[in-house]
Amino acid sequence: MKKKAYKFRFYPTDDQALLLAKTFGCVRFVYNRILKIRTDAYYQNGTSINYSAASKILTDLKKDPEFVWLKEVASVALQQGLRHQQTAFTNFWDGRAKYPTFKKKNARQSFSLVGTAFRYRDGNIYIPKSKDPLDIRWSQALPCEPSTITISKDSAGRYFISCLCEVDIKPMPICAKQVGIDLGLTDLYITSNGFKSGNPRHLKKYEAKLAYLQRMLSRKKKGSKNRNKMRLKVARIHAKIADCRMDATHKATRKLINENQVVYVENLAVKNMMKLPTLAKAIADAHWGEFVRQLHYKGDWAGRNVIELDRWFPSSKRCSTEGCGFVNESLPLNVRKWTCPKCGTRHDRDVNAAKNIKAVGQTVLASGATGSGLKAA
CATH class of the missing domain: 3.30.420 (Nucleotidyltransferase; domain 5)
Structure with a gap:
Protein backbone atom coordinates (compact mmCIF):
# COMPACT_ATOMS: atom_id res chain seq x y z
CA MET A 1 0.00 0.00 0.00
CA LYS A 2 1.26 3.45 -0.92
CA LYS A 3 0.03 6.89 0.02
CA LYS A 4 -1.18 8.94 -2.93
CA ALA A 5 -2.58 12.46 -2.94
CA TYR A 6 -5.50 13.51 -5.16
CA LYS A 7 -5.79 17.23 -5.72
CA PHE A 8 -9.00 18.98 -6.78
CA ARG A 9 -10.20 22.53 -7.11
CA PHE A 10 -13.23 23.67 -5.09
CA TYR A 11 -15.36 26.78 -4.82
CA PRO A 12 -16.34 27.82 -1.28
CA THR A 13 -19.47 29.67 -0.34
CA ASP A 14 -19.18 33.14 1.19
CA ASP A 15 -19.46 31.71 4.72
CA GLN A 16 -16.91 29.01 3.94
CA ALA A 17 -14.53 31.56 2.39
CA LEU A 18 -14.73 33.62 5.59
CA LEU A 19 -14.09 30.53 7.72
CA LEU A 20 -11.16 29.51 5.55
CA ALA A 21 -9.69 33.02 5.72
CA LYS A 22 -9.87 32.89 9.54
CA THR A 23 -8.27 29.45 9.59
CA PHE A 24 -5.47 30.45 7.22
CA GLY A 25 -4.80 33.53 9.34
CA CYS A 26 -4.78 31.67 12.65
CA VAL A 27 -2.51 28.91 11.33
CA ARG A 28 -0.14 31.50 9.90
CA PHE A 29 -0.14 33.50 13.16
CA VAL A 30 0.61 30.46 15.31
CA TYR A 31 3.30 29.22 12.94
CA ASN A 32 5.08 32.59 12.81
CA ARG A 33 4.69 33.27 16.54
CA ILE A 34 6.18 29.97 17.63
CA LEU A 35 8.87 30.10 14.94
CA LYS A 36 10.04 33.42 16.41
CA ILE A 37 9.98 31.95 19.94
CA ARG A 38 12.02 28.94 18.82
CA THR A 39 14.50 31.13 16.95
CA ASP A 40 14.96 33.54 19.85
CA ALA A 41 15.38 30.69 22.33
CA TYR A 42 18.11 29.12 20.22
CA TYR A 43 20.13 32.26 19.44
CA GLN A 44 19.72 33.95 22.84
CA ASN A 45 19.85 31.00 25.23
CA GLY A 46 21.11 28.14 23.07
CA THR A 47 18.05 26.05 23.94
CA SER A 48 15.97 23.99 21.54
CA ILE A 49 12.17 23.89 21.67
CA ASN A 50 10.66 20.61 20.49
CA TYR A 51 7.12 19.86 19.33
CA SER A 52 5.81 19.11 22.83
CA ALA A 53 7.04 22.44 24.17
CA ALA A 54 5.65 24.25 21.11
CA SER A 55 2.28 22.58 21.67
CA LYS A 56 2.26 23.80 25.27
CA ILE A 57 2.97 27.34 24.05
CA LEU A 58 -0.05 27.04 21.74
CA THR A 59 -2.23 25.97 24.67
CA ASP A 60 -1.12 29.02 26.64
CA LEU A 61 -1.82 31.29 23.67
CA LYS A 62 -5.39 30.00 23.39
CA LYS A 63 -5.94 30.72 27.09
CA ASP A 64 -4.74 34.30 26.70
CA PRO A 65 -7.77 36.68 26.42
CA GLU A 66 -5.85 38.68 23.82
CA PHE A 67 -5.87 35.71 21.46
CA VAL A 68 -9.33 34.31 22.17
CA TRP A 69 -10.05 34.37 18.41
CA LEU A 70 -7.79 31.32 18.02
CA LYS A 71 -10.72 29.25 19.33
CA GLU A 72 -12.88 30.24 16.34
CA VAL A 73 -11.11 27.75 14.07
CA ALA A 74 -10.43 24.01 14.26
CA SER A 75 -7.74 23.23 16.83
CA VAL A 76 -6.47 20.33 14.70
CA ALA A 77 -5.44 22.77 11.96
CA LEU A 78 -3.28 24.69 14.46
CA GLN A 79 -1.69 21.50 15.79
CA GLN A 80 -0.92 20.27 12.29
CA GLY A 81 0.74 23.60 11.54
CA LEU A 82 3.12 22.92 14.44
CA ARG A 83 3.77 19.39 13.17
CA HIS A 84 4.69 20.81 9.76
CA GLN A 85 7.01 23.27 11.48
CA GLN A 86 8.67 20.41 13.37
CA THR A 87 9.15 18.57 10.08
CA ALA A 88 10.71 21.70 8.58
CA PHE A 89 13.19 21.88 11.47
CA THR A 90 13.99 18.17 11.14
CA ASN A 91 14.74 18.64 7.45
CA PHE A 92 16.93 21.63 8.31
CA TRP A 93 18.91 19.74 10.94
CA ASP A 94 19.41 16.81 8.55
CA GLY A 95 20.70 19.13 5.83
CA ARG A 96 17.78 18.57 3.44
CA ALA A 97 16.37 22.11 3.57
CA LYS A 98 17.10 25.67 4.62
CA TYR A 99 16.06 27.21 7.93
CA PRO A 100 12.24 27.59 8.21
CA THR A 101 10.94 30.99 7.16
CA PHE A 102 7.93 33.04 8.20
CA LYS A 103 4.67 32.61 6.29
CA LYS A 104 3.46 35.61 4.28
CA LYS A 105 -0.11 36.84 3.99
CA ASN A 106 -0.17 37.11 0.19
CA ALA A 107 1.66 33.85 -0.49
CA ARG A 108 0.13 30.38 -0.68
CA GLN A 109 -2.00 29.60 2.39
CA SER A 110 -2.78 26.09 3.63
CA PHE A 111 -3.82 23.97 6.58
CA SER A 112 -4.25 20.24 7.14
CA LEU A 113 -6.90 18.18 8.89
CA VAL A 114 -6.47 14.58 10.01
CA GLY A 115 -8.49 11.84 11.63
CA THR A 116 -11.94 12.83 12.81
CA ALA A 117 -11.37 16.56 12.21
CA PHE A 118 -13.32 16.31 8.94
CA ARG A 119 -16.12 14.15 7.56
CA TYR A 120 -16.22 12.23 4.30
CA ARG A 121 -19.74 11.09 3.52
CA ASP A 122 -21.37 10.03 0.23
CA GLY A 123 -18.62 11.61 -1.84
CA ASN A 124 -18.77 14.91 0.07
CA ILE A 125 -16.25 16.45 2.43
CA TYR A 126 -17.30 18.53 5.43
CA ILE A 127 -14.82 20.69 7.33
CA PRO A 128 -15.18 21.74 11.01
CA LYS A 129 -17.52 24.64 11.84
CA SER A 130 -19.21 24.45 8.42
CA LYS A 131 -22.57 22.76 7.83
CA ASP A 132 -22.37 22.64 4.04
CA PRO A 133 -20.06 20.30 2.09
CA LEU A 134 -17.27 21.74 -0.02
CA ASP A 135 -18.21 22.29 -3.67
CA ILE A 136 -15.40 20.14 -5.09
CA ARG A 137 -15.00 19.61 -8.83
CA TRP A 138 -14.18 15.92 -8.80
CA SER A 139 -12.09 14.94 -11.83
CA GLN A 140 -12.02 11.35 -10.57
CA ALA A 141 -13.46 9.35 -7.70
CA LEU A 142 -11.37 8.77 -4.60
CA PRO A 143 -10.28 5.12 -4.20
CA CYS A 144 -11.05 5.20 -0.46
CA GLU A 145 -11.81 7.53 2.40
CA PRO A 146 -8.94 10.03 2.79
CA SER A 147 -6.85 9.88 5.94
CA THR A 148 -5.71 13.51 5.64
CA ILE A 149 -6.90 16.52 3.70
CA THR A 150 -4.97 19.69 2.97
CA ILE A 151 -6.90 22.80 1.99
CA SER A 152 -4.93 25.53 0.25
CA LYS A 153 -5.39 28.87 -1.44
CA ASP A 154 -2.75 29.97 -3.93
CA SER A 155 -1.57 33.53 -4.54
CA ALA A 156 -4.00 33.79 -7.47
CA GLY A 157 -6.98 33.28 -5.13
CA ARG A 158 -7.82 29.70 -6.20
CA TYR A 159 -8.88 27.08 -3.64
CA PHE A 160 -7.67 23.47 -3.75
CA ILE A 161 -8.12 20.38 -1.63
CA SER A 162 -5.61 17.54 -1.54
CA CYS A 163 -6.87 14.17 -0.28
CA LEU A 164 -4.31 11.64 0.96
CA CYS A 165 -5.40 8.04 0.37
CA GLU A 166 -3.80 4.65 0.81
CA VAL A 167 -3.96 2.79 -2.48
CA ASP A 168 -2.60 -0.48 -3.79
CA ILE A 169 -0.59 0.58 -6.86
CA LYS A 170 0.15 -2.44 -9.04
CA PRO A 171 3.37 -2.48 -11.11
CA MET A 172 3.03 -2.20 -14.87
CA PRO A 173 3.79 -5.19 -17.13
CA ILE A 174 7.50 -5.64 -17.83
CA CYS A 175 8.65 -4.41 -21.24
CA ALA A 176 11.96 -4.79 -23.06
CA LYS A 177 12.54 -1.13 -23.98
CA ARG A 201 8.80 27.95 -23.56
CA HIS A 202 5.75 28.70 -21.43
CA LEU A 203 7.38 31.68 -19.75
CA LYS A 204 8.32 33.35 -23.03
CA LYS A 205 4.74 32.99 -24.27
CA TYR A 206 3.41 35.18 -21.44
CA GLU A 207 6.56 37.23 -20.77
CA ALA A 208 5.42 40.44 -22.50
CA LYS A 209 2.03 40.45 -20.77
CA LEU A 210 3.64 39.62 -17.45
CA ALA A 211 6.15 42.47 -17.80
CA TYR A 212 3.34 44.93 -18.58
CA LEU A 213 1.29 43.87 -15.54
CA GLN A 214 4.33 44.02 -13.29
CA ARG A 215 5.01 47.59 -14.41
CA MET A 216 1.42 48.48 -13.62
CA LEU A 217 1.75 46.81 -10.22
CA SER A 218 4.89 48.80 -9.38
CA ARG A 219 2.96 52.05 -9.92
CA LYS A 220 0.16 51.25 -7.50
CA LYS A 221 0.19 52.61 -3.98
CA LYS A 222 1.16 50.00 -1.40
CA GLY A 223 -1.77 48.85 0.68
CA SER A 224 -4.39 50.10 -1.80
CA LYS A 225 -7.20 48.02 -3.28
CA ASN A 226 -6.00 48.73 -6.81
CA ARG A 227 -2.59 47.31 -5.94
CA ASN A 228 -4.19 44.14 -4.60
CA LYS A 229 -6.27 43.79 -7.79
CA MET A 230 -3.17 44.17 -9.92
CA ARG A 231 -1.28 41.73 -7.69
CA LEU A 232 -3.95 39.11 -8.38
CA LYS A 233 -3.63 39.69 -12.13
CA VAL A 234 0.12 39.13 -11.94
CA ALA A 235 -0.40 36.03 -9.75
CA ARG A 236 -2.88 34.57 -12.24
CA ILE A 237 -0.33 34.87 -15.06
CA HIS A 238 2.30 33.13 -12.92
CA ALA A 239 -0.25 30.42 -12.04
CA LYS A 240 -1.05 29.91 -15.72
CA ILE A 241 2.64 29.50 -16.57
CA ALA A 242 3.18 27.09 -13.67
CA ASP A 243 0.13 25.00 -14.61
CA CYS A 244 1.22 24.72 -18.26
CA ARG A 245 4.75 23.77 -17.24
CA MET A 246 3.59 21.16 -14.76
Missing part, protein backbone atom coordinates in the same frame (compact mmCIF):
# COMPACT_ATOMS: atom_id res chain seq x y z
CA GLN A 178 15.25 1.01 -22.41
CA VAL A 179 16.02 4.65 -23.11
CA GLY A 180 18.65 7.23 -22.25
CA ILE A 181 17.57 10.87 -22.06
CA ASP A 182 19.55 14.08 -22.15
CA LEU A 183 17.93 17.18 -20.65
CA GLY A 184 18.32 20.40 -22.60
CA LEU A 185 16.98 23.88 -23.29
CA THR A 186 16.36 23.87 -27.04
CA ASP A 187 14.52 20.59 -26.44
CA LEU A 188 13.36 19.72 -22.94
CA TYR A 189 14.57 16.14 -23.36
CA ILE A 190 16.24 14.16 -26.12
CA THR A 191 16.14 10.36 -26.19
CA SER A 192 18.78 7.90 -27.35
CA ASN A 193 16.34 6.93 -30.13
CA GLY A 194 16.73 10.39 -31.68
CA PHE A 195 13.40 11.83 -30.47
CA LYS A 196 13.43 15.52 -29.60
CA SER A 197 10.58 16.84 -27.48
CA GLY A 198 10.87 20.51 -28.39
CA ASN A 199 10.45 23.30 -25.86
CA PRO A 200 7.10 25.12 -25.56
CA ASP A 247 1.11 19.66 -17.24
CA ALA A 248 3.82 19.27 -19.89
CA THR A 249 6.19 17.69 -17.35
CA HIS A 250 3.58 15.18 -16.17
CA LYS A 251 2.75 14.13 -19.72
CA ALA A 252 6.40 13.73 -20.72
CA THR A 253 7.43 11.72 -17.64
CA ARG A 254 4.33 9.52 -17.84
CA LYS A 255 5.09 8.73 -21.50
CA LEU A 256 8.70 7.80 -20.71
CA ILE A 257 7.76 5.56 -17.77
CA ASN A 258 4.91 3.85 -19.63
CA GLU A 259 7.01 3.02 -22.69
CA ASN A 260 10.32 1.98 -21.07
CA GLN A 261 11.38 -0.52 -18.44
CA VAL A 262 14.59 1.40 -17.67
CA VAL A 263 15.20 5.15 -17.99
CA TYR A 264 18.73 6.53 -17.77
CA VAL A 265 19.26 10.21 -16.96
CA GLU A 266 22.09 12.48 -15.84
CA ASN A 267 22.28 13.66 -12.24
CA LEU A 268 22.36 17.43 -12.83
CA ALA A 269 23.16 20.02 -10.15
CA VAL A 270 20.16 22.19 -11.05
CA LYS A 271 20.50 24.54 -8.06
CA ASN A 272 24.10 25.30 -8.94
CA MET A 273 23.26 25.78 -12.62
CA MET A 274 20.53 28.25 -11.65
CA LYS A 275 23.27 30.56 -10.39
CA LEU A 276 24.29 31.29 -13.98
CA PRO A 277 22.60 34.64 -14.74
CA THR A 278 22.43 34.02 -18.50
CA LEU A 279 20.73 30.61 -18.22
CA ALA A 280 18.81 30.78 -14.93
CA LYS A 281 15.48 31.80 -16.46
CA ALA A 282 15.64 29.16 -19.21
CA ILE A 283 16.66 26.41 -16.77
CA ALA A 284 13.82 27.30 -14.40
CA ASP A 285 11.36 27.20 -17.28
CA ALA A 286 12.72 23.81 -18.40
CA HIS A 287 11.72 22.26 -15.03
CA TRP A 288 14.67 19.82 -14.92
CA GLY A 289 14.53 19.15 -11.19
CA GLU A 290 10.81 18.40 -11.20
CA PHE A 291 11.22 16.30 -14.35
CA VAL A 292 13.70 13.94 -12.68
CA ARG A 293 11.70 13.87 -9.44
CA GLN A 294 8.60 12.73 -11.29
CA LEU A 295 10.54 10.07 -13.14
CA HIS A 296 11.68 8.61 -9.82
CA TYR A 297 8.33 8.35 -8.06
CA LYS A 298 6.43 7.25 -11.16
CA GLY A 299 9.11 4.67 -11.85
CA ASP A 300 8.81 3.39 -8.30
CA TRP A 301 5.03 3.07 -8.61
CA ALA A 302 5.20 1.35 -11.99
CA GLY A 303 8.01 -1.04 -11.12
CA ARG A 304 10.40 0.64 -13.55
CA ASN A 305 14.08 1.48 -13.02
CA VAL A 306 15.28 5.09 -13.14
CA ILE A 307 19.09 5.27 -13.04
CA GLU A 308 20.99 8.53 -12.59
CA LEU A 309 24.52 8.84 -13.95
CA ASP A 310 27.30 10.95 -12.50
CA ARG A 311 27.07 14.56 -13.67
CA TRP A 312 30.79 14.64 -14.54
CA PHE A 313 30.53 11.88 -17.13
CA PRO A 314 31.46 13.48 -20.53
CA SER A 315 28.27 12.42 -22.28
CA SER A 316 28.34 15.21 -24.90
CA LYS A 317 32.08 15.16 -25.59
CA ARG A 318 32.40 11.39 -26.05
CA CYS A 319 31.79 9.65 -29.38
CA SER A 320 28.93 7.18 -28.99
CA THR A 321 29.99 5.01 -31.95
CA GLU A 322 30.61 1.46 -30.78
CA GLY A 323 34.30 0.72 -30.51
CA CYS A 324 35.39 4.36 -30.78
CA GLY A 325 35.00 6.26 -27.50
CA PHE A 326 36.94 9.34 -28.55
CA VAL A 327 36.56 12.23 -26.05
CA ASN A 328 36.86 15.88 -27.08
CA GLU A 329 39.00 18.09 -24.89
CA SER A 330 36.40 20.88 -25.13
CA LEU A 331 32.98 21.26 -26.70
CA PRO A 332 31.39 24.73 -26.26
CA LEU A 333 27.62 24.99 -25.86
CA ASN A 334 27.22 26.73 -29.22
CA VAL A 335 28.54 23.63 -31.02
CA ARG A 336 25.41 21.56 -31.67
CA LYS A 337 26.91 19.14 -34.22
CA TRP A 338 30.43 17.75 -34.45
CA THR A 339 32.40 15.14 -36.39
CA CYS A 340 34.51 12.56 -34.57
CA PRO A 341 38.14 12.91 -35.77
CA LYS A 342 38.81 9.26 -34.98
CA CYS A 343 35.94 7.42 -36.74
CA GLY A 344 34.49 10.24 -38.86
CA THR A 345 30.94 9.89 -37.49
CA ARG A 346 28.80 13.04 -37.61
CA HIS A 347 27.07 13.55 -34.25
CA ASP A 348 24.15 15.60 -33.05
CA ARG A 349 25.37 16.84 -29.68
CA ASP A 350 22.21 16.01 -27.70
CA VAL A 351 21.38 12.67 -29.34
CA ASN A 352 25.01 11.61 -28.90
CA ALA A 353 24.81 12.48 -25.19
CA ALA A 354 21.60 10.47 -24.77
CA LYS A 355 23.21 7.45 -26.45
CA ASN A 356 26.23 7.65 -24.15
CA ILE A 357 23.98 7.99 -21.10
CA LYS A 358 22.12 4.84 -22.12
CA ALA A 359 25.33 2.88 -22.82
CA VAL A 360 26.92 3.72 -19.46
CA GLY A 361 23.62 3.19 -17.68
CA GLN A 362 23.35 -0.32 -19.12
CA THR A 363 26.80 -1.04 -17.73
CA VAL A 364 25.64 0.07 -14.30
CA LEU A 365 22.52 -2.07 -14.58
CA ALA A 366 24.56 -5.09 -15.71
CA SER A 367 26.71 -4.75 -12.61
CA GLY A 368 23.72 -5.83 -10.54
CA ALA A 369 22.17 -2.47 -9.65
CA THR A 370 18.36 -2.42 -9.65
CA GLY A 371 15.63 -0.13 -8.41
CA SER A 372 14.62 3.47 -8.84
CA GLY A 373 16.97 6.33 -8.13
CA LEU A 374 20.34 4.65 -8.51
CA LYS A 375 23.47 6.62 -9.31
CA ALA A 376 26.54 5.60 -11.19
CA ALA A 377 29.81 6.76 -9.67
